[in-house]
Amino acid sequence: MAIQDDFPIxxxxxxxxxxxxxxxxxTTQKPAVVIDAMNDYYTKHNANVHRAVHTLAGExxxxxxxxxxxxxxxxNAERCILTSGTTEAINLAAHAWGHPQLKxxxxxxxxxxxxxxxxxxxxxxxxxxxELRYVxxxxxxxxxxxxxxxxxxxxxxxxxxxxxxxxxVRNPIEDIIRIANExxxxxxxDAAQGAPHCQINMAELGADMMALSAHKMCGxxxxxCLLVNEETxxxxxxxxxxxxxxxTVTLEGSTxxxxxxxxxxxxxxxxxxxxxxxxxxxxxxxxxxxxxxxLLEIARYVADELRSLGMTVYGRHDDNDSSVVSFLHPTLxxxxxxxxxxxxxxxxxxxxxxxxxxxxxxxxxGTVRASFYIYNTMEDAEEFLTHLRDILERFA
Amino acid sequence: MTYPEQLSELxxxxxxxxxxxxxxxxxxxxxxxxxxxxxxEWDDSTRITGxxxxxxxxxxxxxxxxxxYSGADSxxxxxxxxxxxxxxxxxxxxxxxxxxxxxxxxxxxxxxxSPSRSNGFRNMFDKVMNDLSGVE
Numbered sequence: 001m002a003i004q005d006d007f008p009i010x011x012x013x014x015x016x017x018x019x020x021x022x023x024x025x026x027t028t029q030k031p032a033v034v035i036d037a038m039n040d041y042y043t044k045h046n047a048n049v050h051r052a053v054h055t056l057a058g059e060x061x062x063x064x065x066x067x068x069x070x071x072x073x074x075x076n077a078e079r080c081i082l083t084s085g086t087t088e089a090i091n092l093a094a095h096a097w098g099h100p101q102l103k104x105x106x107x108x109x110x111x112x113x114x115x116x117x118x119x120x121x122x123x124x125x126x127x128x129x130x131e132l133r134y135v136x137x138x139x140x141x142x143x144x145x146x147x148x149x150x151x152x153x154x155x156x157x158x159x160x161x162x163x164x165x166x167x168x169v170r171n172p173i174e175d176i177i178r179i180a181n182e183x184x185x186x187x188x189x190d191a192a193q194g195a196p197h198c199q200i201n202m203a204e205l206g207a208d209m210m211a212l213s214a215h216k217m218c219g220x221x222x223x224x225c226l227l228v229n230e231e232t233x234x235x236x237x238x239x240x241x242x243x244x245x246x247x248t249v250t251l252e253g254s255t256x257x258x259x260x261x262x263x264x265x266x267x268x269x270x271x272x273x274x275x276x277x278x279x280x281x282x283x284x285x286x287x288x289x290x291x292x293x294x295l296l297e298i299a300r301y302v303a304d305e306l307r308s309l310g311m312t313v314y315g316r317h318d319d320n321d322s323s324v325v326s327f328l329h330p331t332l333x334x335x336x337x338x339x340x341x342x343x344x345x346x347x348x349x350x351x352x353x354x355x356x357x358x359x360x361x362x363x364x365x366g367t368v369r370a371s372f373y374i375y376n377t378m379e380d381a382e383e384f385l386t387h388l389r390d391i392l393e394r395f396a
Numbered sequence: 397m398t399y400p401e402q403l404s405e406l407x408x409x410x411x412x413x414x415x416x417x418x419x420x421x422x423x424x425x426x427x428x429x430x431x432x433x434x435x436x437e438w439d440d441s442t443r444i445t446g447x448x449x450x451x452x453x454x455x456x457x458x459x460x461x462x463x464x465y466s467g468a469d470s471x472x473x474x475x476x477x478x479x480x481x482x483x484x485x486x487x488x489x490x491x492x493x494x495x496x497x498x499x500x501x502x503x504x505x506x507x508x509x510s511p512s513r514s515n516g517f518r519n520m521f522d523k524v525m526n527d528l529s530g531v532e
């Protein structure tokens with residue numbers, strides 16, 4: 001059975017056309033097994049986790065905690081705090097670790113970051129006076145590593161995107177972490193785009209924190225995690241207070257849990273965790289390396305075709321890059337393109353992709369972005385290009 | 397509500413088009429209906445906020461009739477401006493001010509564009525109406 005058959009949504013028509021879903025860098029579609037797992041939870045096991053002794057609560061707790069166990073194993077991480085997504089994970093890092101530990105030390109960021117890995121640090125810097133240093137992006141769309149080395153002295157933290165959501169460029173994470181470690185700085189990886197495309201071994205990389213979202217890797221929306229190594233975890237202070245994160249509460253004060261629950265106040269995302277675990281199981285049955293190569297070939301082909309049609313393509317598509325193709329036409333506005341493609345059933349993204357500093361660096365305000373994932377085929381790419389050629393003929 | 401004749405015709409035209417692509421194509425064609433506001437005159441006072449593209453509009457009065465000058469870097473947005481131009485340009489100010497954005501719903505163009513673009517149309521309409529109160 002083909003992978004496409006596992007995704008019910010791919011059967012639908014959009015505006016009378018077969019759906020060609022190329023907005024995977026924003027969110028991926030969900031296989032039936034994920035939808036079924038969440039449905040099964042609500043149908044048969046729904047209960048709150050951790051406290052109650054009844055059977056349903058036990059089943060719900062097992063399902064929720066199984067997601068954490070799978071994530072630790074998948075990414076070879078010591079600690080896994082479940083959050084609402086990458087954005088909350090980075091905000092948690094800023095409040096729970098950055099606030100108490102950085103104490104006015106500099107934070108190194110890059111021009112390539114998503115807003116979710118810029119704004120929380122700007123807010124921290126505004127409150128506590130940290131210096132923010134930005135590593136520039138060079139004309140060849142890679143990070144300026146000399147500038148990075150020059151910026152590291154005295155920094156307490158390096159925040160870097162594993163793979164750019166706009167360019168698909170996979171950054172030299174190994175070198176970035178090595179240089180940070182040599183200079184006594186911790187590293188937070190934004191792996192929202194990297195995690196769906198390759199197997200990331202956090203312990204082997206030596207990253208201290210890593211943030212990601214389920215929905216970009218076939219899981220549900222509304223859940224993500226902050227993976228943390230033990231040393232960093234022990235330095236984190238509780239951020240959000242409430243139920244489930246405490247050991248005892250008296251009118252005089254409270255004591256907190258010592259495990260990950262310390263950072264998961266309130267009723268967590270139980271169905272979503274169960275769905276994410278199911279997504280990991282599903283992806284685990286695929287050869288992700290093989291998929292990566294196949295999708296990269298599609299991206300390279302599409303990028304070449306777009307260039308031949310007079311588009312500017314913003315990307316390199318090197319061996320480790322993701323299958324994202326950002327492009328612009330010299331006269332047809334990106335928003336117009338997206339509407340005209342949508343009328344033919346093709347879903348692409350336009351705009352600044354929540355990376356305005358990067359687009360400012362590129363001297364543009366937005367791009368059209370086609371991003372491919374495991375269920376996309378060369379046939380999708382060909383059909384996308386056929387629609388695109390037709391649009392150019394009629395409107396450009 | 398009764399609309400000026402040319403707007404009524406346009407509403408009927410749009411109603412007769414079922415295909416989304418053709419509808420968009422028609423909006424594209426209407427981009428040429430605007431009285432062009434040169435880009436050299438685009439500034440913060442002419443900018444329409446809430447659009448994902450650069451869109452600008454200026455409203456004047458000529459013998460108590462509305463004159464609408466506009467432009468955008470997106471053809472679809474400029475097409476929406478063309479529709480507004482057909483609706484109110486050279487109309488008495490009272491007629492223009494009596495208009496509500498409901499006509500766009502009746503035309504079905506708010507269904508054929510994305511929520512952000514539809515909000516953009518609403519913002520465009522509101523700015524024109526606000527500017528009209530200012531030039532009265």
